[in-house]
Amino acid sequence: MQVTDLEWMITIGVAVAVLLFDVIVIGRNPHEPSTRECAIALSIYVGAAIAFGTWVTISHGGNYGLEFFAGWLTEYSLSVDNLFIFIIIMASFNVPRQFQQQALLIGIVLALVFRAVFIALGAVAIEQFSWVFYLFGAFLIYTAWKIGQDTDHDDDAENAVVRFARTYLNTTDEWHGMKMVVRAGAKRALTPMAIVVVALGTTDLLFALDSIPAIYGLTQEPYLVLTANIFALMGLRQLYFLLGDLMNRFVYLSQGLAFILAFIGVKLVLHALHENELAFINGGHHVPVPEIPTLAGLAVIVVTLAVTAVASLWKTRSQNA
Template sequence: MDVPLWVWIATIGAMAAILLIDLAIVDHPWSKKSGPREFGMKQAAWWAAFYVGIAILFGFGLWYFGGATVAGEYFAGFITEKSLSVDNLFVFYLIIGGFAVPRRYQHEVLLVGIVIALVMRGFFIAIGAQAINAWSEVFYVFGAFLIYTAVKIVHDHLSNDEDADYTDSFAVRMVKKVWPVADDYHGSHMTVRLNGRRHVTPMLMVIVAIGVTDLVFAVDSIPAIFGLTKDPYIVFTANAFALLGLRQLYFLLAGLMDRLSYISWGLAAIMVFIGVKMILHALHENGFAVPEISTGTSLVVIIGVMTVTIVASLLWSGGGGRTGEKELEAERGVASE
């Protein structure tokens, strides 16, 4: 799909405007009196529905202007990236619990995380698009990487390695070596002067940890969506709409985090499916008589897999889930502040 530059600019500008409106309504940045507020379930549900709604409307707009194939690629990409963003939420949940972020500041941390994720994914989309245009065999690499990622997800799930200490990453340790870290939060400030010396606050440490996580997830998610469409505009918008509303979804699903225990299996299955699809496409492009998987089939498989895994998690999960007792207790503790 040939997208003019002004459409790109208008799309990015509209998304930035939506984030600013979200920030203005939810966070009241102009009001020093009210300060940050806790995010309620009802408010989160309305905003989550709003973001899903505009993503669906955008897809119908693509259908009108670009046709059913373009819209199908967008919806398949959006659902895949939204599913992967739920996996982001599990890690964000562990990070926020590990740093004991007060509940009234959690939506600010998540907003920064979303902005970082958008920048990271935009960067990798640009690289991926150039690589695909220059070398079609890159689909072999992307496909193999996705299958490897799926195997790693299952291995981590079976070996119970999913509750890794994300609060002690290499980047976090480097920050601690360069600057002293304050023991307590000082509002939403990232630095504070204590005893005549500049300290970084736990708020900055949380953002560093989430930034590293966003980088890792960008490496995983971008090859996945390029397996569904090669159009950079669709790749970007599907990613962006999947990330918009992520912080509202976090508060909406917070109480279900420990019950979505089968989500890893669903994501692994989708990764394998898309990986095989990419390898078949690469073989077809190189002259081999192999079948290709259509966009419609991809959409049905992705929706079906995620529906089955979510329903199975809610019906048969024993409650152990992916979130350990330590993180749950930390969340309950900060929620009561």
């Protein structure tokens, strides 16, 4: 895929502009957004992703368009799963509703930064070492197994980094808006918002470890990997408030994501075998195994998400009836 410098600059420029717009709007008017506000913003972001994928199809070819949509849907699904953890963090730290937008925005910015770093590292690793697909595939299959076991999600927001901050750093339980550090007597202390940001940041780091190998299993184009992640994170803040308690109705989301990650993991292993250069496998020669076409991969992802959503809503509706 030939991406011009102008395309890169426009893409990064628009992403930064949208991010700055969010920062300025939220900074000037911190509030809990209405359902109508969230629905409009989310529609714009989803529409923009579809329009971008259509442009990729027209400008660079249908296969690249399919790769973008497959990557975007997968990253979006993983981002929705990420929302479960965000909700748990907000509840665990009793973040006031008026501050949740700012905290979410910080979490999304951190997610973009971490994913950009891993995208760059992944691109270098793939370029230099073809066997890295074996590692990516094995890691995704293991991750799928772990996610499939964790159907209720982990209610403990106190991860190791947060516990370290609480134990060894001076902290205060009083909220001071978006301030991270305040003066408490003669010393400076970290506010609850700082602890929340640490929790969100470390969560984002862990999710980046899962999401980047997953999308590299669908496309090896760094431009598509980056844009799919950007569009997946756009609107995540609005989705948080729009779904609210409805998040609890997606009871089969973990199983659906586990199946998708396992499928991509197998796809990666097959690709690694097809491109094999490891001496102890088939004497260092390529293994003649079938590879899964992009269209088939996209179909599996779409059908899995549809079945997961319908089954989840049907079960929760039956339980509430």
